[in-house]
Amino acid sequence: FADVTTDQQLWVGAGVKAEVIKELDVEFTQHVRWAENMSTIDSIMPELGLSYGLMPWLALAASYRANSKRGDDDAMQPGYRLASSAALETDVGPIELGYRFQWQKKSAADQVGLSTRLRNRAQFSLDTDTFVKPLVSYEMFSDPSAEDGEIKQKSRLTAGVGFKITKAHRLKLKYHHQLELDGDGDMERIVVLGYRYGFSVVD
Numbered sequence: 713f714a715d716v717t718t719d720q721q722l723w724v725g726a727g728v729k730a731e732v733i734k735e736l737d738v739e740f741t742q743h744v745r746w747a748e749n750m751s752t753i754d755s756i757m758p759e760l761g762l763s764y765g766l767m768p769w770l771a772l773a774a775s776y777r778a779n780s781k782r783g784d785d786d787a788m789q790p791g792y793r794l795a796s797s798a799a800l801e802t803d804v805g806p807i808e809l810g811y812r813f814q815w816q817k818k819s820a821a822d823q824v825g826l827s828t829r830l831r832n833r834a835q836f837s838l839d840t841d842t843f844v845k846p847l848v849s850y851e852m853f854s855d856p857s858a859e860d861g862e863i864k865q866k867s868r869l870t871a872g873v874g875f876k877i878t879k880a881h882r883l884k885l886k887y888h889h890q891l892e893l894d895g896d897g898d899m900e901r902i903v904v905l906g907y908r909y910g911f912s913v914v915d
Contacts, residue, residue, distance in 0.1 A: 721754070721902040722746040723888075731912035735765035741908075747782075755781040756788070771799045781820065791820040797831075803839075810835040810849075828857040837874075845874040847886075865893040872904070882908045 727741030747754035761775030872886030
């Protein structure tokens with residue numbers, strides 16, 4: 713058996729979100745991720761997404777992410793990810809309950825064909841009636857296309873806080889505890905920092 717590894721990572725993202733027509737948003741986000749105990753840039757990923765509020769409690773989304781990821785030879789290798797999702801949300805007093813299902817198709821230079829990933833996430837956030845919103849979530853990842861010996865399942869436990877600095881400026885600080893549920897059982901501890909500027913062109 714291979715040794716279980718633990719890695720400390722840093723994920724940073726900055727984006728712009730625009731409401732182009734009522735309930736339809738377009739968003740561009742630039743992601744940069746550091747791995748190997750935050751010592752090396754592991755991936756650089758620009759992402760373009762659309763989301764539509766179909767109902768007050770239901771949103772649909774789709775995105776395309778280009779991926780330049782460091783390979784085993786230490787060179788940056790190209791790939792991409794397509795994703796679509798459906799998210800449900802409701803309020804119970806000051807608690808906001810959310811569920812998201814996401815389907816992904818991913819290409820990478822070190823794999824043959826496309827891999828499929830299914831994600832299920834439950835999230836709880838608290839409306840504090842201030843500019844601060846704490847949140848916790850649990851997400852399961854599964855890969856039905858994985859072959860024997862490949863990682864088929866992993867989990868992600870998240871705790872974080874969102875900051876509504878102004879109506880346009882949002883900041884999030886989160887911590888992911890990510891664990892392989894099969895394979896070697898490797899663990900990743902991830903600090904996430906995200907910023908978004910939002911505006912609307914709708915009258």
